[in-house]
Amino acid sequence: MINNTASLNTIEKWQYQKILENGAIPDDFLIESQLERWNETHHRKLQDDEKQFILRLSESCPSRYELANLLHKYHLASNSVRAMQKQSSDTMGYLDAKFVVATGFDGTTPRTVIGDTSITTSPTNHAVSCSQDPEQEKARPSQISRSAIVWIPSGASQLIAMTANLISARLIVPIFGDFRVLTRAIAEYFTLTDLLALFQVKDFTVEVGPDSDASGRKMILVNTTPLSEGPETDCLDILEIAMLSFEIGHEVGHIFHGHFYERPWIDAHCFRSNPADSLDYLTKVEINADTAGLNTIWDGLKATTGVPIDISWLGAILPLAAHAGMAALCSSESDDARTTYNNWLQRLHYSLKSMYQTLHGTRTEPWRSIPIIKAAPLLAAALYEFYRVGGDNTLQQSTGGLTGEELYDEFKPLCEDYLGLFDR
Structure with a gap:
């Protein structure tokens, strides 16, 4: 989602103001203060190397x-976007984008629905006017550089986090046991009914052992050296990083594809699948930006973390299905x-x-x-249905x-059309 222009110095100001509005003490939210309360907040001891x-x-x-617990995830997800931008600059012709990621505390940034990410941007080079008619300027003006804030409310x-925990706690830990076989196991052995039933099971017993943290959360590690930078990374973290990579890639994609022009246009070659003419313009813009998110999880996440596409595809499908x-x-x-x-269904x-x-x-x-x-499609439909009917809240049932x-x-x-292509 695109919002109005904002400068980087607004981040701390907005977060500070929101803390005051909630009746809290700003000093309690300083990163150093968060680290002091880490054991109490996250139910596990913070190791010295993690703290540093x-x-x-x-x-x-x-x-x-x-938020201190998100810094590592923002770091890896943002680097995935930058790696993708560098790899795709020749083939996709992406505009230059410099960005930072920040948490938008509820009410801080405008958004269309609860949980929708957004981006605020300002041009840092006015060599070409952003109001230039795209019909007169067919070439994409690469001399425009934009600085941006990607807000993650x-x-x-x-x-x-809830989606990552759902997949981990109800599928990976009790059923599949190994994060790396999730895709193949779902494809070969499970139906939609099976997955829906598993999502409804709330109380799996996970024993606390040498491979678990203090809360009993089993650690399922992916053995990739780049991902081991900083805190130890388990399946929950990997799922969150993949989803954040897609979300951030999508938002920066609005810059990459030139959507901040006064009368923006959509580059047809940026679509891997041409949206139907019946879709409204703003939906097409969002679908267009999703291509940058997909490029991020395919190329950038692999380059930055070593996570293979067998896992990284979850980064796009899970948040879209959850939002829908x-x-x-x-x-x-x-x-x-x-x-x-x-719009979420179309995306x-x-x-x-x-x-x-x-x-x-x-x-x-x-x-x-x-x-x-x-x-x-199996996992997307199952996750979508879980949230559609209110998740674990049995008192909140959807009829829409x-x-x-x-x-x-x-x-x-x-699905069947593309499976047919691989049979030829």
Whole structure:
């Protein structure tokens, strides 16, 4: 989502003001104070090397009130976007973008729905006017450089954390046991009904042992050296980093694709799948920006963390499915709510299609591509339905939107078409 112009010095000011509005003491939210309360807040002891790593990251942080537990994830996700931008500059012609990531405490930044990320931007080079008619300027003006703040509202970070925990606690730990076999296991052995049933199981017993933290959360490590920088990384962190990489890549994608012009245009070559003419312009802009998010999890995340596409594809599908399900929960409230819901569904649909086209277009090995093609619509529909019916809140039931089964039925023809391409 695109918002109005803002400068980097607004971050600390806005966060400070929001802390005061909530009746809290700003000094309690300083990063050093957060680290002192880490054991109490996160239910585990912060190791010395973890603390020093967070302090090093805080030195380049634009606000002293940033959430300390997110610094490492923002760091890796932002580096994934920058790595993707560097790799894709020749083929995609992305505009230059300098950005920082900040947590937008609830109420700090405008957004269309709870948990929706946004970006504020200002040009740092006015050599070409941002109001120039795109019809007269077919060449993308690379001399424009933009600085930006990517805002991750606390609602968005909570939804990401909740989704990562759901996948970890109800699928990976008790059922699959190994994070790296999740995709293949879903594709080969599980139906939509199976996944929906697993999401409804709330009380899995996880024994506290040498591989668990103080709260009993089992650590499932992915053995990749770059990812071991800083705090020890488990499946929860990896899922969160992948989702943040997609979300941040999407927001910076608005700059990459020139959406900040007074009369912006959409580069047709940036779409892996051409949106239908019937879609409204703003939905097309969001789908267009999603291509940068997809490029981030395909290319940037792999380059930065070593996480393979067998896992990184979750970074795009999980947040889109979660947002769509949450929007369905509110879709009967107003016309605007229904429009928001339809936009999330369209983004999920076209991201699936773009992902499939990438797998086929890059000639990714069938043994790797086919499980992703099969698992993605199943997991997307199951997660969507979980949130659509209110999650674990049995008192909050949705009567709006497609059911998970109806959504999966819409995805199946697309899945079968691309599976057919790998059979040829």
